[in-house]
Amino acid sequence: MKKINFRSRTTVITLVTLGVLLIGGGLVWAQPWNNDDTKKPVVNGPDRPQPISGEANLDPPTEQEKQEAEAHKDELVQQQNEANQTPSNQKKQVTVTITNATKSMTNVYVSGVVEDGGECSAVYKKGFTTVTATSAGFSNATTTNCEPLTPNLPSDGDWSVTVSYNSARASGSSAAVTFKTP
Secondary structure (H helix, E strand, O other): OOOOOHHHHHHHHHHHHHHHHHHHHHHHHOOHHHHOHHHOOOEOOOOOEOOOOOOOOOOOOOHHHHHHHHHHHHHHHHHHHHHHOOOOOOOEEOEEEEEEEOOOOEEEEEEOOOOOOOEEEEEEEEOOEEEEEEEEEEEOOOOEEEOOEOOOOOOOEEEEEEEEEEOOOEEEEOOOEEEEEO
């Protein structure tokens, strides 16, 4: 038997390894999963693939999906309009809240309506004395605010104030708030 020297043994091993890698790489590249029809999405409708489980469908919407979305939007708008409508002969009842009452100024906001142009009317009472003050309502982000009401109270003591709000669409009154002037 002929002896193979170390250098030729290394060359043979390198060539055999290289051959195995080339053959293995060719087999991997030619594997059938690249052309496997079992992993393709199921067609649903006119050439519309259905997402594989766990994947999001990022395809543009179909005409049917667009129509359904528009119909849903219209339905939401109609529901919102119905919720906001009150009968033409009835005003929406709102909540009037007094946040501060002093001898010189009363601050008020109205929840349940956001509009400009309503009127805020305050009635101040002490015994048999009654003083009134009015101001305009103006819209804020989520409420209607009243310009500060500035009464001209004739005397010091314990006063109570009640504020009402009235507009073409809404009306309401606050609870009475009592305050003391020096």
